Structures are given as C-alpha cells and as structure tokens.
C-alpha cells in the first residue's frame with residue numbers, strides 16, 4: 375500500500391538556521407525571499423549539542439521584532455531535521471543564503487542530503503548581496519565580545535538595531551572571561 379504524502383506548497387519557503395544572532399545578511403535573504411514567495415518562515419533550529427549565545431526563545435523574540443515590518447514573514451523554532459519541519463508545516467521550499475565558495479561546498483552537500491531525505495522539497499539559494507557576504511554570526515559575536523566601548527558603530531554594519539540592544543544586554547550579564555560560544 376502506498377501512503378499519499380500531502381502536497382507541499384511551493385510558494386511557502388522556510389529559511390532555517392541558527393541565527394545566533396540574526397545579521398543584516400540574514401535579513402537581506404529574508405527580505406528578498408519575501409519578494410519571491412507568498413510566505414517565508416524563518417525557522418530557528420534548536421540544537422541541544424550547541425550552546426548558543428542567545429536561547430532559542432530570545433532569538434525568537436528578537437527576530438519577530440526585526441521582521442515585524444514584513445507581512446509575509448513569520449518566525450518559528452524547530453527541533454530535529456529541517457526537512458521534517460518543512461513537511462510538518464506544508465512548506466515546499468528550503469531557502470538558503472550563499473556567501474562564499476566554502477558555503478557552496480557545504481550547502482551543496484546539505485542539499486543533496488535533504489533531497490535524499492525528502493525529494494519533494496526544493497532548495498533555492500540566494501547569493502549574498504555585495505557588502506553582506508563577509509558577515510557571519512561568529513564574526514558578530516567576536517566584535518561584540520572583544521571590541522571596545524565605542525566600537526558599537528561597527529556592529530551597526532553587521533546587525534539590525536534590535537540585535538545591538540540584545541547583545542549589549544547579554545554581554546552585561548555574562549561573567550568576565552567566559553568562553554565565546556561558536
């Protein structure tokens with residue numbers, strides 16, 4: 375007996391990642407995704423093996439605030455495989471951003487794995503815009519943690535204002551000398 379799988383919506387894309395924290399590069403992918411699809415869900419992956427700087431609840435709150443002006447965009451958290459999350463909400467497209475040649479290699483492998491897991495899900499890549507391709511969440515954490523007072527204007531080149539506020543609060547409450555999360 376074959377089990378009919380419910381149809382997936384190819385107009386609904388999911389942009390999954392860690393977003394620890396959300397960068398201007400991520401935001402640019404979200405904004406452009408909103409121009410291509412009817413709906414974009416930003417999906418924050420909960421990985422119990424990682425110790426992020428921001429909890430998934432904190433990331434959910436921050437990202438919801440930042441994407442509030444985009445009517446087609448919603449935000450959720452998920453555990454487990456991204457393809458399973460897409461199927462659970464009926465989304466047919468995995469949206470990814472590409473920055474560098476190194477990204478292409480790892481994204482290619484991930485796309486092949488996702489295709490093997492669920493061939494009905496299509497992956498769509500958006501090239502990072504000029505000016506955003508060097509931005510990564512780990513760079514942001516390094517600048518925030520190791521930069522000096524007065525270097526906050528540099529952070530504004532990498533993250534939206536809500537993330538600067540959240541970083542400021544988070545770093546105030548961290549013990550001095552504590553390790554930098556990945």
Ligand code: ADP
Nearest residue numbers: 390391392393399400470471472502506507509
């Ligand atoms: P992960 O921890 O899985 O790498 P990230 O949150 O860092 O997740 O990234 C999620 C997606 O966003 C990935 O497809 C990544 O390549 C893409 N991305 C990350 N930073 C940028 C950027 N500056 N510009 C465009 N895409 C980006």
